Amino acid sequence: MRRSASLPLAVVAGGVAALGYAAGYELHSYRLRRVEVPVLKPGSRPLRVLHVSDLHLRPGQRRKREWVRALAGLEPDLVVNTGDNLAHQRAVPAVLDALGPLLERPGVFVLGSNDYYEPVLKNPARYLLPNGGPTLSSPLLPWGDLRDGLTSAGWLDLNNARTRIKADHREIEVVGTDDPHIRRDRYADVAGPADTTADLSLGVVHAPYRRVLDPMTTDGFGLILAGHTHGGQLCVPVFGALVTNCDLPRGQAKGLSVHRAGNGPGARSLLHVSAGLGTSPYAPVRFACPPEATLLTLVAGPDRL
Numbered sequence: 001m002r003r004s005a006s007l008p009l010a011v012v013a014g015g016v017a018a019l020g021y022a023a024g025y026e027l028h029s030y031r032l033r034r035v036e037v038p039v040l041k042p043g044s045r046p047l048r049v050l051h052v053s054d055l056h057l058r059p060g061q062r063r064k065r066e067w068v069r070a071l072a073g074l075e076p077d078l079v080v081n082t083g084d085n086l087a088h089q090r091a092v093p094a095v096l097d098a099l100g101p102l103l104e105r106p107g108v109f110v111l112g113s114n115d116y117y118e119p120v121l122k123n124p125a126r127y128l129l130p131n132g133g134p135t136l137s138s139p140l141l142p143w144g145d146l147r148d149g150l151t152s153a154g155w156l157d158l159n160n161a162r163t164r165i166k167a168d169h170r171e172i173e174v175v176g177t178d179d180p181h182i183r184r185d186r187y188a189d190v191a192g193p194a195d196t197t198a199d200l201s202l203g204v205v206h207a208p209y210r211r212v213l214d215p216m217t218t219d220g221f222g223l224i225l226a227g228h229t230h231g232g233q234l235c236v237p238v239f240g241a242l243v244t245n246c247d248l249p250r251g252q253a254k255g256l257s258v259h260r261a262g263n264g265p266g267a268r269s270l271l272h273v274s275a276g277l278g279t280s281p282y283a284p285v286r287f288a289c290p291p292e293a294t295l296l297t298l299v300a301g302p303d304r305l
């Protein structure tokens with residue numbers, strides 16, 4: 001009798017301890033991951049790209065703001081922001097303050113669903129359901145102010161756009177879409193073969209849905225950066241992410257992987273998914289998946305993946 005009564009208590013105590021760790025420690029345990037990416041043309045010197053994503057910032061999150069501001073000390077050649085910056089109606093000044101020193105460097109961005117819609121209280125279990133979608137009836141956030149703040153500082157808006165940017169004297173062709181998670185992507189409007197005279201062809205998207213990754217890949221964009229997944233957010237040690245909240249396989253929830261858009265030559269790209277730096281204010285837990293930014297060092301790679 002005593003034994004069977006103590007088991008639930010142990011389970012409850014273990015659950016409370018895990019929740020305390022996930023919400024109290026890991027949520028604020030910001031990490032910089034460093035990854036080498038063999039994607040440049042043979043003979044190229046390295047290019048340093050800082051990938052930040054999913055800040056989900058609210059006014060007053062001082063520790064997160066200061067950590068992001070300090071990333072400028074890495075002196076990246078290019079900054080890529082893959083969206084979901086906002087988590088509050090008054091968060092735009094906080095985001096622009098956090099990114100302030102990085103805005104002095106060449107940068108590009110796309111927006112995510114959480115830049116458009118105010119976070120709402122939902123059943124946290126929805127996060128673990130496949131493709132648990134956003135609530136499009138939520139009040140709109142001031143995403144136009146965010147976009148204007150970023151573009152007026154010189155960053156390029158890649159929401160359904162294609163252009164070139166110069167970083168460390170290299171010519172980079174960049175293409176991006178608005179967020180596929182809320183069906184704002186219009187890749188057909190910007191599709192077309194990558195410019196082989198550029199030093200790099202880079203694709204950028206918030207939620208890494210295959211309907212965007214596939215045509216970017218077959219167009220010849222050799223590296224694609226995305227966010228949205230939060231790396232799974234609640235992960236199982238060793239096993240990894242339980243969900244990606246999109247149609248990307250679980251094993252690609254964060255980090256660098258090869259994306260295959262088919263079997264033929266030219267049907268592969270390198271995909272980097274950031275686990276991001278925040279969470280919804282209504283699901284403030286991370287487990288076995290600390291918040292992160294990534295310094296990608298691009299180096300010369302093989303002619304063909």
Ligand SMILES: [Fe+2]
Pocket residue numbers: 054056084112114228229230276
């Ligand atoms: Fe997010």
